[in-house]
Amino acid sequence: MASQRSEDVNNERPTRIAIAEYRDPEKPSPGIRSSISADGDDEFLVDELRRHRCVVTFHPWDCCNVRWEDFDVIIIRKTWDYHLKYDAFLEWIQCLEQSGVKVVNPPQVLRWNTNKRYLEHLSKKGVAIINTIFVDKGQAPSLTSIMQKWPKIVLKPIIGLNGHQVTKIYNQENMTAKQEAFQLMLNDSQDGVMVQPYMPGAQMELSIIFIAGLYSHAIRLQPGESENRDYRQPLRCHPHADAMTVAECAIKACPWEHAPVYARVDLVEDFEEGGYKLMEMELVEPSLYLNVESAVRLANVILKQPQS
Structure with a gap:
């Protein structure tokens, strides 16, 4: 496969990218969606990758008919059921790692982040987390x-x-x-x-998005005025300096030499103790609230950064 890839590169073969997602019963099965546009959060990213002449297709992560090793890059996105098939998901990640295919985020990042005990690691490194x-x-x-x-x-x-x-x-x-x-x-x-x-500030959760360890943009979830009280409107914002300090501390405390390709740091304002606290750091399949500019940055990192 390595020699074949070298030969293909010399022939300027388009980069083959698989976006791994969950098996949605409302979408075609087994889930190869090469001709269907991306939806929601991924639309701008896929458009930018295709602008770079990449061939982008969508596949359920647990589809046994997919030859993952045939792709140049696998991007983990809407794998929203992995917690229900946790052992199978970890086994799949290990198979990708052994195949040598580039995975975004890398396998060691995915394994670490699927278990929320990573918060203990971050806390020991000085990151302000919610009392847990x-x-x-x-x-x-x-x-x-x-x-x-x-x-x-x-x-x-x-x-x-x-x-x-x-x-x-x-x-x-x-x-x-x-x-x-x-x-x-x-x-x-x-x-x-x-x-x-319970943190009352969680109703206005602040999400700070990083690309390759650098600040990209921030979103605050604003409670909506609709009848659905659980719905919160994502609004772009400029985070306070103390929130940025916590978010950057969390990124730097990650246990790898290189920062994750993408990261969403979710913070909540602590009305009792003051300041901001880390709720979660999303490195597996977070909504990234991309626009055209941030999608360009992310696509460039995905295509240029080697597998770590």
């Missing part, structure tokens, strides 16, 4: 005791995304039932559960 208790499977600390310190709490699976099984507890009513539900959540989890204080 990591509860292992088999343990079951008293929620009543925890809520003596934090009157409102949030429970999150350590391996999970898109709000899957996230539980908010706002009062101490029916605590026996809530404790039992907490135990069931632990038993059902892949690697335990995080307990955090």
